[in-house]
Amino acid sequence: MTNHKSIKIGQNFYCYIWAGKGNNCNASLIHHALRGEQSDILIDPGHISNEWGENCFDSLMQTMAGDGFKVENVGMVICTHCHPDHFEAAEPVVKRSNAQVALSREEYEFYNNEGNRFYTAFGSKAPQIEPSFYLEEGDLKLDETNKLDIKVLFTPGHTPGSISLYLEELKLLISGDVVFAGSVGRTDFPGGDASLLRESIDRLSQLDVEYLIPGHSTQAGSIISNKNQVSHNFNLVKTII
Numbered sequence: 001m002t003n004h005k006s007i008k009i010g011q012n013f014y015c016y017i018w019a020g021k022g023n024n025c026n027a028s029l030i031h032h033a034l035r036g037e038q039s040d041i042l043i044d045p046g047h048i049s050n051e052w053g054e055n056c057f058d059s060l061m062q063t064m065a066g067d068g069f070k071v072e073n074v075g076m077v078i079c080t081h082c083h084p085d086h087f088e089a090a091e092p093v094v095k096r097s098n099a100q101v102a103l104s105r106e107e108y109e110f111y112n113n114e115g116n117r118f119y120t121a122f123g124s125k126a127p128q129i130e131p132s133f134y135l136e137e138g139d140l141k142l143d144e145t146n147k148l149d150i151k152v153l154f155t156p157g158h159t160p161g162s163i164s165l166y167l168e169e170l171k172l173l174i175s176g177d178v179v180f181a182g183s184v185g186r187t188d189f190p191g192g193d194a195s196l197l198r199e200s201i202d203r204l205s206q207l208d209v210e211y212l213i214p215g216h217s218t219q220a221g222s223i224i225s226n227k228n229q230v231s232h233n234f235n236l237v238k239t240i241i
C-alpha cells in the first residue's frame with residue numbers, strides 16, 4: 001500500500017500523484033528519455049518524509065517499482081523549484097543513482113542564500129547536492145539522439161527561479177507550484193512575488209495543453225486533462241490572482 005497513485009500518459013510518461021494525508025508533491029517520470037541504462041528522468045521527487053511522518057520517498061520508490069522502474073535507473077533529476085516538498089528526496093535519488101541534477105540558476109542561487117533557513121523552519125535538512133547544470137529557457141538539449149521535445153519555461157513568482165516543463169508531443173504541462181486545479185502557488189514564502197506569478201500564469205495559459213500536471217492536488221482535483229478543462233482552469237485562476 002503506497003501513498004502515490006501512478007497514472008500513465010502516452011508511451012513513456014508517468015505521473016505519481018501524491019495521495020497521502022500530509023504534504024508532498026506530485027512526481028513525474030519520463031521513461032527512455034536519455035541514452036544508456038539510466039534512461040529515466042525523474043521530476044520533483046518530493047519529500048523524504050513529511051509532517052505526518054509518512055515515508056514519501058519510500059512510497060514513491062514502491063509505486064515506481066510497480067511500473068518496473070528503479071531509482072537506480074534515473075539518469076537525471078529535474079526540480080521545478082527547491083522547496084522541501086519537491087526537492088528534499090533529490091539527495092537520496094542522487095546517492096543511489098549518481099543522477100545529474102538540473103534546476104534553474106536563479107533557483108539555485110536563491111536556495112543557496114535562503115535554503116537552509118527555509119528547510120530548518122520546516123523541520124527538515126537541506127539536501128547537500130549541487131546542480132550538474134542549469135536549466136535555461138527553451139529546448140532541453142539532452143543528447144543528439146533524444147527525440148523528446150522538452151521545453152523549459154521560466155515561470156517565477158512562487159519562488160524566484162521556478163520552472164515549468166512542456167512536453168510538446170503530449171501537449172503536457174508540468175507546472176510545479178505555479179498553477180493547480182482551481183488554485184495558484186503561494187507567494188507569501190520568502191522569494192514569492194504575486195505579480196511575477198501572474199505573468200507566469202499568463203504565459204502558461206497561452207500554451208496548447210491537453211494535460212496539466214500540477215505540483216500538488218487540491219480539493220478541485222489533480223491532473224486536468226482535456227484542452228477545454230485546462231483553459232477553463234486558467235480562466236478561473238486568473239480571477240483569483
Ligand SMILES: [Zn+2]
Pocket residue numbers: 081083086158177
Ligand atoms: Zn513550493
